[in-house]
Amino acid sequence: MSPLVKIRSERDQMSAVERRIADFILENAQLLRDYSSQQLADALGISQSSVVKFTQKLGFKGYPDLKYSVGEAIARADNGDAPQPAAASAREQAASLAEQLWRRKSEAEEATRLINTPEAIRAVAEAIGQAGRSGKVFIIGLGEDDIYARGFALKLSLLGILAVHNFDTARMTANISAAAPGDVLLVFSEHGNHPALGKIARYFREHRGKVISVTRHTANPLRTLADMSLLVSAHDEQPYIQPLLYQSALQHLLDNVFVLLCEGHDDRRAQLLANLERIQLMLEP
Structure with a gap:
């Protein structure tokens, strides 16, 4: 299961601090590999222990484990997320948008399935x-x-x-x-x-x-x-x-x-x- 899907599915049950961490990861997943737990904490104005507790609450051993898992998820989705070249045809751009929308719907359905046993x-x-x-x-x-x-x-x-x-x-x-x-x-x-x-x-x-x-x-x-x-x-x-x-x-x-x-x-x-x-x-x- 993608860690990003897991974060989305559990976001609504998180505390205010945890939601800030979750939103940062979801919105900056591509950049997460460049952040240490302390740098992430500094960017959000919270303690490093809050970041560590957040990752452990999601079921990861620690922040490096979460960062590695997010990186793998991004690598698997790179083909769909890659920016279109300027010369791409209108048909190719439409196909890319349709594929991205389908993937987002699939992620929402997966997250919904996880919370409804x-x-x-x-x-x-x-x-x-x-x-x-x-x-x-x-x-x-x-x-x-x-x-x-x-x-x-x-x-x-x-x-x-x-x-x-x-x-x-x-x-x-x-x-x-x-x-x-x-x-x-x-x-x-x-x-x-x-x-x-x-x-x-x-x-x-x-x-x-x-x-x-x-x-x-x-x-x-x-x-x-x-x-x-x-x-x-x-x-x-x-x-x-x-x-x-x-x-x-x-x-x-x-x-x-x-x-x-x-x-x-x-x-x-x-x-x-x-x-x-x-x-x-x-x-x-």
Whole structure:
């Protein structure tokens, strides 16, 4: 596993000093080979022991071990990161940008996979599956989060699972009045700090239902309220790239849950095929 991916995946759980070290390494990985632990500490205005503790917390024997590992990761990625010659064609430049974006998405998906254990993802799938047998799965997301909430609700419906989707907090509050023990509420919120969603989660728990939050890998109010969490790790210094990484990693995570809901359930797969066939017939002229 790349040390840079590991740093990205654990950044949100780090202290303020550790995040400063992490950000410096991520932004200056190419230059790290020229820095000793003391020089890095001086550049950040922290103690050398803080740098050493940071590397050991990541699982490395010491700073030289981390520096060597980062150097190896950069060497493996050099082909994709090499600057394009001035005479490169527009097609070559476009291909290079596409390759870099694909690699960054892959790193975000890997980091997200590391923080969501197979057991945690399976537990989420089992909770949704159990609710779908005789109950309901409530799903809400606001703004851009609703894109993924809506898409996942459709996938559950195709499997024959009753999904109650809404992007209006007042209507969802009314819907939840019909919730029963064993039902599940999926709340999509990238930053997990929307007050209305927190109130809905509390109200749902009063009905003894399970709350599953879908947020970034940060400490946030919604995640604290949830019984289970799906977490996304996606970071980039470019503001136009970071949302793309988040969306890609989130979709991959949701796809994993969907596959688990299908695996070993012939009845759900049969329902999926039947529904897809009906939809196709509806779309035909």
